[in-house]
Amino acid sequence: MNTYESVLAALAAADERIVVLTAENRAAIRNLPDQIGARFIDVGICEQTMVGMAAGLALRGRVPVVHALATFLTLRAFEFIRTDVGIGRLPVKLVGGIPGFLSEANGPTHQAIDDVAVMRAIPGMEIFCPADAAELAAGLPVVLASPAPTYIRFNARPSALEHAPFALGRAETLSAGDDLGVLVAGLLVPAAADACASLHRDGIGARLVNLRTLAPVDEGAILAAARSCRVLVTVEDHLLVGGLYALVAEVLVRHRVSVPVVPLGLDARWFRPGRLDDVLEHEGFSATRLTARLQRAFEDNAGRRHGSAGASEQQTAPARAPARGQRRWQTT
Amino acid sequence: MTAFGALEAQARRVRAHAIRMATNGGCFLGASLSCTDLLVYLYDRVLRMAPDRVADPGRDYLLLSKGHDVPALYGTLAERGYFPTARLANHLAIDDHLYWHPNRAIPGVEFHSGSLGHLLSVGMGIAVDARLRGGPSRVFVVVGDGELDEGSMWEAALVAGAKRLDNLVVIVDRNGFQANLATESLIPLEPLADKLRAFGFAVADVDGHSFPALAGAFATLPHAAGKPTAVIARTVRNKGLPSIEDRAERWFVDLQPDEVRMLLDELEGNAAQPLRSAPLVVR
Numbered sequence: 001m002n003t004y005e006s007v008l009a010a011l012a013a014a015d016e017r018i019v020v021l022t023a024e025n026r027a028a029i030r031n032l033p034d035q036i037g038a039r040f041i042d043v044g045i046c047e048q049t050m051v052g053m054a055a056g057l058a059l060r061g062r063v064p065v066v067h068a069l070a071t072f073l074t075l076r077a078f079e080f081i082r083t084d085v086g087i088g089r090l091p092v093k094l095v096g097g098i099p100g101f102l103s104e105a106n107g108p109t110h111q112a113i114d115d116v117a118v119m120r121a122i123p124g125m126e127i128f129c130p131a132d133a134a135e136l137a138a139g140l141p142v143v144l145a146s147p148a149p150t151y152i153r154f155n156a157r158p159s160a161l162e163h164a165p166f167a168l169g170r171a172e173t174l175s176a177g178d179d180l181g182v183l184v185a186g187l188l189v190p191a192a193a194d195a196c197a198s199l200h201r202d203g204i205g206a207r208l209v210n211l212r213t214l215a216p217v218d219e220g221a222i223l224a225a226a227r228s229c230r231v232l233v234t235v236e237d238h239l240l241v242g243g244l245y246a247l248v249a250e251v252l253v254r255h256r257v258s259v260p261v262v263p264l265g266l267d268a269r270w271f272r273p274g275r276l277d278d279v280l281e282h283e284g285f286s287a288t289r290l291t292a293r294l295q296r297a298f299e300d301n302a303g304r305r306h307g308s309a310g311a312s313e314q315q316t317a318p319a320r321a322p323a324r325g326q327r328r329w330q331t332t
Numbered sequence: 333m334t335a336f337g338a339l340e341a342q343a344r345r346v347r348a349h350a351i352r353m354a355t356n357g358g359c360f361l362g363a364s365l366s367c368t369d370l371l372v373y374l375y376d377r378v379l380r381m382a383p384d385r386v387a388d389p390g391r392d393y394l395l396l397s398k399g400h401d402v403p404a405l406y407g408t409l410a411e412r413g414y415f416p417t418a419r420l421a422n423h424l425a426i427d428d429h430l431y432w433h434p435n436r437a438i439p440g441v442e443f444h445s446g447s448l449g450h451l452l453s454v455g456m457g458i459a460v461d462a463r464l465r466g467g468p469s470r471v472f473v474v475v476g477d478g479e480l481d482e483g484s485m486w487e488a489a490l491v492a493g494a495k496r497l498d499n500l501v502v503i504v505d506r507n508g509f510q511a512n513l514a515t516e517s518l519i520p521l522e523p524l525a526d527k528l529r530a531f532g533f534a535v536a537d538v539d540g541h542s543f544p545a546l547a548g549a550f551a552t553l554p555h556a557a558g559k560p561t562a563v564i565a566r567t568v569r570n571k572g573l574p575s576i577e578d579r580a581e582r583w584f585v586d587l588q589p590d591e592v593r594m595l596l597d598e599l600e601g602n603a604a605q606p607l608r609s610a611p612l613v614v615r
Contacts, residue, residue, distance in 0.1 A: 019464075038464055043495075049453040049488045056457020059443065060389070064457075080484075083447050084454055088436075 002137040004028050004156050008065065009035045011144055018144065019057055023047045023068040025097055028156065047077040054092045055084035063091050063144060070096025070112030070153065071103070078118055085149045086122040092149050094119075099153045100187055100237030101271065101279050108270040112153075117242020119151040120215055126150040126168065127214040131189035132159035135212065138166040159190040169216035177205030180298045181225035183248055184235040185211040191280065192235050194287035195294050204298055214247060222251045226259045231301045233294055236265040237285065260301035264293055336543035342411055343372045344599060347572045349407030351587075351595045353423040358586025359432065362579075363401035366507035366540070366567040367474060371408045373546045374472060374503075383413045386440060390468050395455045398476035399433040399445035401505070406430055406438065414440035449482030451475075452502065456492055459500045470553060472501045478510025481519050486531070493532020498554035500561070502533070505540065507567045511583055524564055533562040540565025575604035585609065 005028060012018040012035070019039045020032055023046055033040045043050045047068050054064035066073070073096045074081070085092045096115055103110040119125050126148045130136035133156045143150045146168060164172040174189070175196045184192045189210050196206035207229055209221050226232055236244040245263035252259065264284070272282050280286045284293055334340070350364040371394075375381070379392045396405050403423075410417040415438065422428035429437035433446030445451050455473040462469035479485060492500055504524070508514055515521050525535045534555035538545040546565070555561045568578050573595055576582040587595070591607055598604045 019461075041460065043491050046487045046491055048449075048484045049456070049491050052450055052453025052484070052488065053457035053460060053491075055443075056454040056459075057461050058457075059454070060458055060461035062461060079447060080450065080453070084443075084450055087444055 004136055007137045007140050012036045017063045019062050019064050021050050021054055021064055021066040023050045025067050047072050048080050051077040051080035052084055055088055055090055058090035058092050065093040067095045070099035070115050071110055074115040074118055082122050089124050091147050095152045095154050097154050104276050105273045107273045111270050113238050113266050116238050124148055129153040129186035130155050131210055132157055135163050142166055153186055155187050168213050169218055171209050171211045171218035171221035174208040174210055177207040178228045179205040179230055181207045181229035181232040183209050187237055188235050188285055191285055191287045191290050195290040198291040219251050222248055223255055226252055226257045231298050232259055232261045233297050234263050238265055240265045240267050260304045262297035339372055339376055339543055343369050345411055346372055346407035347599055348596055349420050350403040353403045354585045355587040355592050357424040359403045360400040361585045362569040362583045364403040365571045366569050367401045367505040368404045369541045370565050371404050373543055375408055375412055378550045392469055393442050393458050393471045395442055395451040395473045396434055397445055397451035397473050398479045402434045409440040448479040449484035452485055452488040459497045462499055470499045474503045477504055477506045477515050477521055480521055489531040492560045496558045497560045498558055502562045504564045505567055506564050507569045509569050528562040534559045535562045537564040540567035541571055573598050
């Protein structure tokens with residue numbers, strides 16, 4: 001099994017340019033000091049200094065891979081990322097630990113649910129959201145080879161998914177269908193895959209699109225889903241502001257494509273802290289709850305393809321939309 | 333002619349460049365004139381760096397951390413042949429890159445700055461790489477005293493001491509002012525040498541306008557093996573122009589054309605006349 005650490009060690013062994021920095025956060029890289037020696041630099045709990053030093057190392061031709069918890073990396077050191085790495089367009093690789101729901105019971109201080117929003121605001125920044133350990137391992141060599149700065153929303157949880165070969169800006173379609181288009185990236189991909197499988201068993205053709213990188217994003221995959229499916233749903237452990245939902249909305253507006261889009265994410269609030277399984281259940285992102293929410297989103301909006309403006313989880317269906325339970329999609 | 337006569341003449345030319353940049357939009361003249369002697373001395377006598385070495389990985393690096401003193405750097409680089417002095421007339425031109433803060437489009441500028449508190453850590457990354465490669469590069473980071481209000485400077489200083497970066501030299505342009513106020517009247521920095529020593533630096537405290545004093549400070553580097561060096565250079569805002577020296581309200585100036593001529597006259601030792609242009613202190 002290729003772990004994040006073993007892949008990074010192998011890449012560093014093959015490429016002298018790679019240096020590894022951490023702000024005293026070693027959970028995923030415990031054995032690297034022994035393997036790469038002086039190219040492992042622990043600066044202590046100094047996120048700003050770490051990012052500034054990474055910029056200096058990159059100026060000298062290095063590819064620094066820096067580690068800190070996602071919220072402190074992207075927010076405490078934000079201006080260093082934006083000003084030194086961003087303006088400099090330097091190939092610094094920013095690895096944010098326990099993003100989104102992975103902060104579990106830490107509470108709102110540790111909840112990186114705005115990290116995609118702030119990283120997207122930096123011109124030239126690439127954003128990689130691995131769905132599981134396998135995708136993280138497959139994507140790591142590719143994002144390290146990119147000359148651009150990259151934010152990696154670290155996720156090394158195992159899953160049973162089989163992934164298509166990884167490429168920057170290329171989505172993979174994990175299930176086919178033309179009824180409901182489910183757009184997702186990162187931690188929630190496996191639960192979304194289970195949910196889509198359930199929907200298929202119930203006769204709803206759910207297309208599951210794992211976007212994998214949010215910058216560059218696969219606009220073609222989003223537009224194809226929007227043109228083929230009657231309803232789109234975005235699924236993210238992130239605020240609705242600035243994340244996947246916002247990104248999809250921007251793409252659809254830019255290309256003048258109209259389709260109901262139901263956002264499943266965090267609407268202007270932090271999530272309830274707890275063990276991961278409990279968080280997912282409470283917030284509605286366990287496979288079971290996601291299945292129900294996707295089905296509801298489809299039923300409430302499938303008749304609105306050329307209808308009026310809004311699409312939401314909570315709205316009551318207008319008169320011309322099918323009543324709940326009236327499985328009109330099977331007859332059209 | 334003293335032993336440093338040629339340097340004094342060079343510094344006077346750099347100051348004249350900065351004064352000519354302080355019109356038609358203006359510039360941060362106060363800090364530019366306080367660090368002029370420092371920059372001229374470092375480029376002439378200390379840095380292993382030259383126009384034909386800008387991509388040499390073995391060169392020394394000078395980083396201007398506070399950034400708004402860049403007219404002094406533009407003037408010094410032009411005087412030393414990194415680009416033609418005629419290009420200085422493009423200051424603030426929309427189709428050139430000589431704006432109020434440094435950037436890498438200007439030959440000899442190593443990195444952009446302007447946001448205070450950044451280039452100490454960037455310089456440390458360069459210093460760490462030089463050490464990893466076993467190269468001879470030394471990194472000189474010129475910082476402002478007002479800039480030392482920024483927490484990131486002390487975070488970086490803590491790490492520089494811990495990592496024993498003795499190829500790193502921090503030079504504090506200690507002109508006594510932050511933007512609008514004397515540093516000691518707002519957030520006092522003294523005893524500054526003691527603070528830096530406590531963070532692991534070997535510290536020298538010298539007259540930043542005296543070439544003999546600067547020669548002493550930079551004669552042997554590092555000052556102590558295994559320690560980063562800090563040189564506190566005591567300087568004067570707007571040094572060289574007695575009519576506006578050491579004045580809080582003459583930080584950023586935007587001069588009338590005849591005032592440029594008056595100040596250039598004053599720089600050459602002629603009688604000073606009071607400036608009429610309004611002090612611009614809030615930028």
